Amino acid sequence: MKKLLTATTLILSALCLPAVQAAEGDVGVEAAMDDRYCTTCHGVEGIGNMAVEAPRLAGMESWYLKRQLENFRAGIRGTHEQDTQGIAMRPMATKLSGESIEDIVAWVGSWEYVPAQATIEGDINQGRSAFQSCAACHGANAEGNEALGAPALAGQNDWYMVTQLKNFRAGFRGAHPEDTYGSQMLSMSKALGDDRAVINVVSYINTLVK
Amino acid sequence: MTNPVSRREFLNLLGAYGGTSAVLRAGAALGFMPSSSQAAEISLRANNGKKVAILGTGISALTTAWELTKAGYDCTLLEASHRPGGRMFTVRAGTVIDEIGNYQRCEWDDDPHLYFNAGAARIPSIHSSVLKYCKELEVELQVFVNESKTAWVQDDALNGGKPVRNTDYSSSMQGFVSEMLAKSLGNSEVNSSLTESESETLLGMLRSFGDLNEDMLYKGSVRAGYGSGGFLDHGTKKDVIALRDLLKTRLARNVMVTTQEGTGSGPLLMQPVGGMDRIIYAFANRLGNRIKFRAPVTEVMVKDDGVEVAYEQNGVTELLKADYCFNCIPSHLMSGIPNNFPTEYTEALNYIRRGKAYKAAFQAKERFWEKENIYGGITWVNAPIQQIWYPPHNIHGKKGVVLAAYNFGGANYTEMSQEDRIEDLLKHGEKVHPNYRQMAEKPMTIAWHRMNHMLGCAPRWARNRGGWSEKEEQMYETLRQPVNGRHYLIGDQSTQHSAWMESAIQSAHYALADLDQRVRSEPA
Numbered sequence: 265m266k267k268l269l270t271a272t273t274l275i276l277s278a279l280c281l282p283a284v285q286a287a288e289g290d291v292g293v294e295a296a297m298d299d300r301y302c303t304t305c306h307g308v309e310g311i312g313n314m315a316v317e318a319p320r321l322a323g324m325e326s327w328y329l330k331r332q333l334e335n336f337r338a339g340i341r342g343t344h345e346q347d348t349q350g351i352a353m354r355p356m357a358t359k360l361s362g363e364s365i366e367d368i369v370a371w372v373g374s375w376e377y378v379p380a381q382a383t384i385e386g387d388i389n390q391g392r393s394a395f396q397s398c399a400a401c402h403g404a405n406a407e408g409n410e411a412l413g414a415p416a417l418a419g420q421n422d423w424y425m426v427t428q429l430k431n432f433r434a435g436f437r438g439a440h441p442e443d444t445y446g447s448q449m450l451s452m453s454k455a456l457g458d459d460r461a462v463i464n465v466v467s468y469i470n471t472l473v474k
Numbered sequence: 475m476t477n478p479v480s481r482r483e484f485l486n487l488l489g490a491y492g493g494t495s496a497v498l499r500a501g502a503a504l505g506f507m508p509s510s511s512q513a514a515e516i517s518l519r520a521n522n523g524k525k526v527a528i529l530g531t532g533i534s535a536l537t538t539a540w541e542l543t544k545a546g547y548d549c550t551l552l553e554a555s556h557r558p559g560g561r562m563f564t565v566r567a568g569t570v571i572d573e574i575g576n577y578q579r580c581e582w583d584d585d586p587h588l589y590f591n592a593g594a595a596r597i598p599s600i601h602s603s604v605l606k607y608c609k610e611l612e613v614e615l616q617v618f619v620n621e622s623k624t625a626w627v628q629d630d631a632l633n634g635g636k637p638v639r640n641t642d643y644s645s646s647m648q649g650f651v652s653e654m655l656a657k658s659l660g661n662s663e664v665n666s667s668l669t670e671s672e673s674e675t676l677l678g679m680l681r682s683f684g685d686l687n688e689d690m691l692y693k694g695s696v697r698a699g700y701g702s703g704g705f706l707d708h709g710t711k712k713d714v715i716a717l718r719d720l721l722k723t724r725l726a727r728n729v730m731v732t733t734q735e736g737t738g739s740g741p742l743l744m745q746p747v748g749g750m751d752r753i754i755y756a757f758a759n760r761l762g763n764r765i766k767f768r769a770p771v772t773e774v775m776v777k778d779d780g781v782e783v784a785y786e787q788n789g790v791t792e793l794l795k796a797d798y799c800f801n802c803i804p805s806h807l808m809s810g811i812p813n814n815f816p817t818e819y820t821e822a823l824n825y826i827r828r829g830k831a832y833k834a835a836f837q838a839k840e841r842f843w844e845k846e847n848i849y850g851g852i853t854w855v856n857a858p859i860q861q862i863w864y865p866p867h868n869i870h871g872k873k874g875v876v877l878a879a880y881n882f883g884g885a886n887y888t889e890m891s892q893e894d895r896i897e898d899l900l901k902h903g904e905k906v907h908p909n910y911r912q913m914a915e916k917p918m919t920i921a922w923h924r925m926n927h928m929l930g931c932a933p934r935w936a937r938n939r940g941g942w943s944e945k946e947e948q949m950y951e952t953l954r955q956p957v958n959g960r961h962y963l964i965g966d967q968s969t970q971h972s973a974w975m976e977s978a979i980q981s982a983h984y985a986l987a988d989l990d991q992r993v994r995s996e997p998a
C-alpha cells in the first residue's frame with residue numbers, strides 16, 4: 265500500500281528581506297503522489313458535500329465502496345450520458361490501480377460513521393410501506409447486507425439517495441450489462457411509482473438513522 | 475435593406491433619449507474611468523500581535539496576509555495544496571498539475587521563457603490593484619498581445635475548412651457592415667434627422683471603418699494583406715470573401731470583438747515576465763514560513779472572541795486559535811468542511827456554483843507561427859479547443875510554448891482522458907498549422923473542474939442570464955458580512971465580477987477595511 269509522502273518543506277523565511285527574486289520552488293512543498301483525493305469533493309472525513317453533489321463516504325462499507333470504484337473505473341457506472349453526477353465521478357477513478365483502490369478503501373474505512381443531515385421532507389408513512397420491498401435486501405433498518413450485495417442506506421445523504429433512485433428508475437444507472445447489482449436495483453426501483461414515492465421512501469430512511 | 479431604421483429609432487440612437495450619451499450632455503467628462511480603476515489606499519492601524527488565520531493562498535488571501543503583516547498582525551496561512559496561488563498557476567519544467575485522476579509532471583526544457591499560465595494569464599490596464607502590487611513587489615511586467623490580425627480563423631464550415639487570416643475575415647466583415655449602414659443612411663427618413671455635417675462625419679467614418687470605395691461599396695481592401703506585390707511593386711488586393719461565406723461561421727462574435735467585459739479585455743493587456751505566478755511568489759516569498767502547505771483546513775468554529783481552525787498536517791490534526799479569520803477556500807468546498815456558520819450563511823455558500831474551464835499547452839520545437847507572420851494574438855477555432863495563443867515574448871527565440879486550447883465555460887475536456895485531450899488538440903490544431911503535430915512536444919492539459927482543492931473556475935452566482943435575482947443579492951450581502959465580526963469570506967467568490975484577480979484583491983481590501991474599522995473602535 266502506498267504511503268503518504270511526508271512533506272519536505274522548502275520554506276524560506278523571507279519576510280523583511282528586500283525584493284526577493286520570485287521563483288517557483290522557493291516556497292511550497294512536494295506534491296502528494298497518492299490517490300487520496302476523495303475529501304476535496306466528498307468533504308472532510310467523507311461527510312458528504314451537497315454543493316458539489318458528492319455523497320457521504322464516512323461509514324460506507326468497504327466492500328461496497330470497492331465495488332463502486334471498480335465499476336466507475338471499468339465504465340460500468342458513470343457512462344450513461346444522463347448520469348451527470350456519475351459522469352463527474354468516473355474520470356477520478358479511471359486511472360486508479362488495484363493498489364490505490366485498496367488504499368482508498370482502507371483510508372475511508374478509518375473515518376467514523378457520521379449520519380448525514382436530513383434535507384427533504386416527504387410522507388413518512390407512505391415511505392414506510394414502500395420501504396418493505398427495500399428491506400428484503402437492505403435490511404429492516406436499512407443497515408445493509410453484504411451477502412446480498414446491498415449497501416446500508418441509513419445515514420446516507422438523502423439528496424444523494426433521491427438522485428440515485430431517480431437514476432435507477434430512469435435507467436441512467438444500472439443499465440450497463442455488467443452491472444449485476446445495479447440491474448437488480450433498476451428493476452426494484454420501478455416499484456416506486458413516481459418522484460413523490462422516491463421522496464417518501466427516502467424520508468422514511470431518514471428516520472432509520474442509528 | 476428591407477426594414478430600414480425608422481426616424482424615431484434613429485433619433486434614439488442619436489441620443490435624444492437616455493443612454494450613455496445622456497451622460498455626455500450632462501457634461502460628465504468622458505476621460506474618467508470607473509472608480510474601480512483607482513487602487514484603494516490601504517492604511518491599517520498598526521497592531522501588535524493580533525492573531526489572524528488565513529485560509530487558502532489565493533491572491534485574496536496573500537493580499538490580506540501581506541497587508542496585515544505589514545501592519546504588525548501575526549498571520550498564519552493554511553494551504554491544502556503543495557503550492558500557493560490557487561487559480562494563478564504557471565506550469566514550467568518540473569511543475570506538477572494536481573488534477574484529480576490526471577496527475578502530470580511537466581518535462582519541458584528548463585528555460586524561463588517556456589511556461590504556461592494555466593489559470594489567470596492577462597492583466598488589463600484598469601486593474602489597478604493588481605498593477606499596484608506588481609509595482610510594490612517589483613514584479614516585472616510586459617505587454618501581452620491579445621489580438622493579432624495575422625492569426626487565423628478556422629471553422630470547417632468556412633472556406634472548405636482551410637484557415638482564413640483574421641484580417642481577411644475582419645476586413646471583409648467590417649467592409650460589408652459599413653456598406654450596409656452607409657446604404658441605410660440613404661434612407662431619407664434617417665438622413666433628414668442628421669445635419670449635413672453629422673451625415674458627413676458618419677459617412678466618413680464608415681468609409682474608413684469598412685475601407686469603402688467612392689461609391690460607398692466594399693470591393694476588398696489591402697488591409698487584408700496583398701494578393702501580390704506591396705513593396706517594390708504595386709500591391710494588389712486579395713479576393714473578397716463573400717458576406718454569405720463570412721456568415722458560415724459563428725466565430726465572428728469572437729473575431730470581431732477584442733474589448734469585452736467592462737474593458738477587462740482589449741488589444742493591449744499585460745503579463746508578468748516569466749509567468750503569472752511571479753505575483754504569487756512575490757507575496758509568498760515575503761510571507762515565508764507563515765504559510766503552511768499541505769495543511770487542509772478541516773473545521774472552522776467561530777467563537778465569541780475569535781475563530782478556531784482545525785487543519786491537518788502530516789497526518790496530525792492541529793488547532794489554530796486566532797482573533798480573526800479570512801477565508802478564500804472555494805465556497806463549494808467549504809460546504810464539505812464542518813463549521814458553525816449561521817444557517818443563512820451556509821445556504822449562501824452552498825448556492826454558488828462554479829463555471830468550467832480548461833486549457834492546454836505544449837512546447838513547440840520551433841516558433842513555427844513566426845514563419846507565418848504571427849507574433850502573438852489569438853487564433854479562433856470552432857472546436858473544443860476554441861483558441862490557440864502564440865507567446866508574445868522571446869520573439870525569434872528557439873522554442874516557445876503555444877497555448878493549444880482555452881475554453882472558458884466549456885466542459886469538453888473535463889471528462890476526457892489525457893490521451894484523448896491531446897489527440898483532440900492536435901487534430902484541430904493541424905487544421906490551422908499543417909506541421910502542428912510535428913512541432914508539439916509534451917502537451918500539458920488542465921481541466922479546472924478536476925483540479926484538486928479547486929474543482930472549478932469562475933464562481934457563478936446568478937442562475938439566470940438576465941442578472942442577479944433579489945435573493946441572490948441578499949445572499950451576497952450575507953456573505954459579505956463577517957460572521958460574528960470574526961470570519962471574513964474573501965476571494966472573487968465574494969464579488970460581483972468573478973474570475974478576475976482584481977476582484978479577488980478588492981474583496982480582500984473590502985474585508986480589511988471592515989476589520990480595521992472594528993479594531994479602531996475597540997476600547998484601547
Ligand SMILES: Cc1cc2nc3c(=O)[nH]c(=O)nc-3n(C[C@H](O)[C@H](O)[C@H](O)COP(=O)(O)OP(=O)(O)OC[C@H]3O[C@@H](n4cnc5c(N)ncnc54)[C@H](O)[C@@H]3O)c2cc1C
Nearest residue numbers: 530532533534554560561594595596771965966973974975
Ligand atoms: C482558466 C482561468 C483563466 C483566468 N484568467 C484570468 C485572467 O486572465 N485575468 C485575471 O485577472 N483573472 C483570471 N482568472 C481568475 C483568477 O485566477 C481568479 O479570480 C483569482 O486567482 C482567484 O483568487 P482567490 O483569492 O479567489 O482564490 P483561489 O485562487 O480560488 O484560491 C483558493 C485557495 O483555497 C485553497 N484551498 C481549497 N481547499 C482548502 C482547504 N480545505 N484548506 C486550505 N486551503 C484550501 C486552494 O488550494 C487555493 O489555494 C482566471 C481563472 C482561470 C481558472
